């Protein structure tokens with residue numbers, strides 16, 4: 001139990017029951033989808049902006065920090081509580097207003113990504129960003145991490161759809177950007193996107209919607225070697241084809257998925273590409289992809305015309321991260337991204353690392369973007385495994401930078417990658433990021449310890 005007296009805050013909230021100080025049954029709020037965890041002083045389920053302002057004021061008075069949280073599906077430790085913090089969950093702020101004429105939606109930060117997609121589809125529109133966690137993740141978390149997803153090769157990532165934000169700053173005051181104003185002046189909205197809860201609490205998100213997109217063909221292409229699959233990926237993209245989705249899955253990731261799903265939907269191959277062609281020029285694109293894959297020694301190409309079967313394949317893909325987590329005692333998932341011409345090199349590097357290592361390493365990812373999730377799995381959970389994983393993570397980061405890539409394709413920096421920030425950004429760039437943090441949050445109340453060491 002916390003020693004802080006929360007009575008004053010409780011009385012200021014729209015509903016006193018929003019504040020939880022006995023955390024016995026709230027263990028899931030101590031961590032996200034990574035291994036890190038910490039017990040906060042309290043947890044609060046905010047329902048309106050005033051609750052957030054009051055909580056921030058209370059934090060300032062009591063020298064507590066505030067850790068914003070959505071659904072806790074983050075893969076970089078972004079919402080893991082810091083010592084002496086209140087976790088502020090925006091999961092109950094689920095506003096959704098769709099304006100079909102203007103093709104936009106006003107969303108609460110706690111709205112589930114899939115709910116926005118489904119409701120947009122109901123009126124003939126679409127919200128394309130689709131992190132594999134879309135059935136659980138919230139819009140607030142998506143904006144705070146600038147989430148990508150399967151369809152992002154063709155349609156772009158979260159930031160490409162945000163047209164306005166509302167939120168509360170570290171002094172408890174409100175701000176608004178983009179369409180909530182007249183769009184003149186500095187474009188400060190972009191600073192809050194991917195700020196990982198360190199600059200503000202997002203309370204509303206305006207997103208643009210596009211006309212509904214019909215599905216293309218779902219293709220499952222199997223290869224006898226990771227190298228062939230990776231070469232096919234880079235040749236498809238470099239030839240100018242833009243499929244809606246292009247996912248790469250290596251042999252061991254397939255094995256994990258099949259074991260978890262108790263199915264053999266993904267054939268036992270060394271590498272698989274799961275592709276959804278664009279809905280434009282479906283046959284032409286399918287044929288071009290087929291030829292490139294055949295030239296790279298594909299074992300077979302299955303065109304899935306049955307919608308339900310295609311959907312089961314995508315479901316299996318979306319579950320792969322959970323499969324790894326369920327099978328390993330320790331699972332660290334790195335999301336690097338490299339220029340598409342270098343995709344075969346990073347795949348080969350991961351393969352070699354796995355061959356040399358005593359731990360299990362596999363990979364999969366939104367390959368169309370050059371994005372790769374490298375999974376390092378400790379099967380017995382020992383300290384030795386942890387040490388080996390840490391060493392390999394550093395090797396993977398260095399290799400990625402050497403190939404001209406980025407240490408985070410989409411999962412953010414959080415706790416997990418803060419010590420590698422200097423590999424990608426020079427000192428002066430980091431110092432300007434820190435100056436921004438100081439301007440918005442001089443007392444370091446919002447999500448301290450994240451992004452920067």
Ligand SMILES: Cc1cc2nc3c(=O)[nH]c(=O)nc-3n(C[C@H](O)[C@H](O)[C@H](O)COP(=O)(O)OP(=O)(O)OC[C@H]3O[C@@H](n4cnc5c(N)ncnc54)[C@H](O)[C@@H]3O)c2cc1C
Nearest residue numbers: 070071072073074078132138140141142144147148197202
């Ligand atoms: C199975 C699985 C698959 C995934 N697939 C993908 C994928 O394909 N693409 C991808 O990009 N990510 C993926 N992720 C990672 C994760 O789902 C995304 O980062 C997602 O955007 C996190 O949303 P969340 O609501 O769970 O946020 P949380 O994990 O709760 O928080 C993430 C960050 O956002 C901040 N935050 C949350 N809400 C607010 C708010 N209202 N105001 C300010 N800051 C806030 C937190 O402080 C934290 O820093 C996956 C995760 C899992 C477990």
